[in-house]
Amino acid sequence: MPYGEDGEVAIEATALTKRYGEKAALDGFDLKVPAGSVCALLGPNGAGKTTAVRILTTLLRPDSGTAVVAGHDAVRDLSAVRYRIGLVGQDASLDEVLSGRENLVLFGRLYHLSAGQARARAAELLDQFGLTEAADRSVAGYSGGMRRRLDLAASLILTPPVLFLDEPTTGLDPRARIEVWQAIRSLVGGGTTVLLTTQYLEEADQLADRIAVIDAGRVVAEGTPDELKAKVGPDRVETVTRKPSLDEVFLHLTGRSARTITSQEAASA
Known part of the structure; x- marks a missing residue:
């Protein structure tokens, strides 16, 4: 079904492969994410999670297979996909010398917003992510959770319909993780589709509508959190x-x- 209609698919990968020499980072990777939902890509280090995200966000070309994001081919129509997605990588893409507000205005200008539009959008995002009081402080003084929320805000300058989060809470303390979870839930409540990679079982359980377990470059199990738990066996006390x-x-x-x-x-x- 075309993107933009009821029941549409926001992200679809079919038989994606990617090799580095003899190593297969992806080996027949398939994934389908309905619009307006959260899909968690769960797996150990080296399973292929980040490679999949890099292909779906147009940062890497697959050796074979197809990828469609927000209704556009992620291999052939790079500009259209990039205009419709946000990406939060494992490392924050912030300038620590600048304030939170200055960072967001800078990103807005890079997205070709006028100076006034960039300032207005920065103010909206600072309020949305609970960072208004810290807006004019240097990012170097932000906590881990505040930095991650600001990084999320920066990825939403143009309000993209699809957001990719690559292990967004790695290294954060429990309080900061909960802050980021709350921010993600707020985005999904507004209709954003989220593909989340994580190594934390609790994180996938808390946030995801569906979970895809990836190992050796392919999805080996998929379903809702409850469906996957049921495959393990009955509860045990x-x-x-x-x-x-x-x-x-x-x-x-x-x-x-x-x-x-x-x-x-x-x-x-």
């Missing part, structure tokens, strides 16, 4: 009648049988 010793914790975590633990192993526990 374990009761502990006493507090375990550190030795027992060590043996449980390492999967070893009960035996004498060396002083070196005990120290590493």
Whole structure:
């Protein structure tokens, strides 16, 4: 169905492949994300998550396969796709010398907004992400959560319908992670489609309508959080009648049988 109609698909990848020498970063990667939803791409380091995002955001060409984003071919129609997406990478793309407001105005000008339009859009985004009080402070003094929210704001200068978030909360403390989660929920509530890569199971569970598990460059499982949980088996409750010793914790975590633990192993526990 064409993009822009009810039930449309915002992101669709079909049989994407990408190799680096003998290494297959993507090996038949398929994905379909309905508009207005959050899809979490979950997998270990090296599974192909970032490669997939780079292809879908036109930063990398696949060796084969097709990718359509917001109704446009991400391989042949780069400009149209770039105009309709936002991207928040693993590293914040902010100038720490500038204030939060100055950063957003700068991005607005890079997107060819007039000076007045850029200032107005910056003010809107600062208010939307709860950064108005810190707007005129240098970004060097921002907390991790504030920087990530400002990075999100910068990706939304043109209000793109599709937003890519590549491990947006890596390295953040729990409070900062929750702040970013709240910002993402607010965006989705406004109709934005989000593709989120993460290594955090809790993050995928909290934010995603659907989860695609990727390993060795291809999707190996897909479904809602509840559907994927159901594949593991029924719920299990374990009761502990006493507090375990550190030795027992060590043996449980390492999967070893009960035996004498060396002083070196005990120290590493």
